[in-house]
Amino acid sequence: MKEHSVQVTRVVSDITCDICGQSVVNEAQKNNMANLDSFAEYARLVAEFGYGSKRDGEKFQFDFCEGCFEDLLSKINKLKAVKKAK
Ligand SMILES: [Zn+2]
Numbered sequence: 656m657k658e659h660s661v662q663v664t665r666v667v668s669d670i671t672c673d674i675c676g677q678s679v680v681n682e683a684q685k686n687n688m689a690n691l692d693s694f695a696e697y698a699r700l701v702a703e704f705g706y707g708s709k710r711d712g713e714k715f716q717f718d719f720c721e722g723c724f725e726d727l728l729s730k731i732n733k734l735k736a737v738k739k740a741k
Contacts, residue, residue, distance in 0.1 A: 666690035670697060672720035679720045698724035
């Protein structure tokens with residue numbers, strides 16, 4: 656005889672953009688994936704600073720939707736242009 660028990664498992668149920676707060680996962684993907692931990696179709700910025708840095712030991716992680724990533728990319732390109740001009 657099989658005995659059953661209910662076990663609680665932590666899963667990633669959604670991933671939201673750190674700028675606009677919207678989900679980076681469309682509804683179809685949410686319905687098809689029980690755990691979004693392996694979902695990788697979004698932008699992620701990870702920064703870690705080590706010894707000798709002003710931010711020694713600090714870690715940053717941001718997730719972005721496609722729209723906010725485009726805005727960020729545009730900002731980076733503007734900064735590059737400003738820095739090159741100097
Ligand atoms: Zn966003």
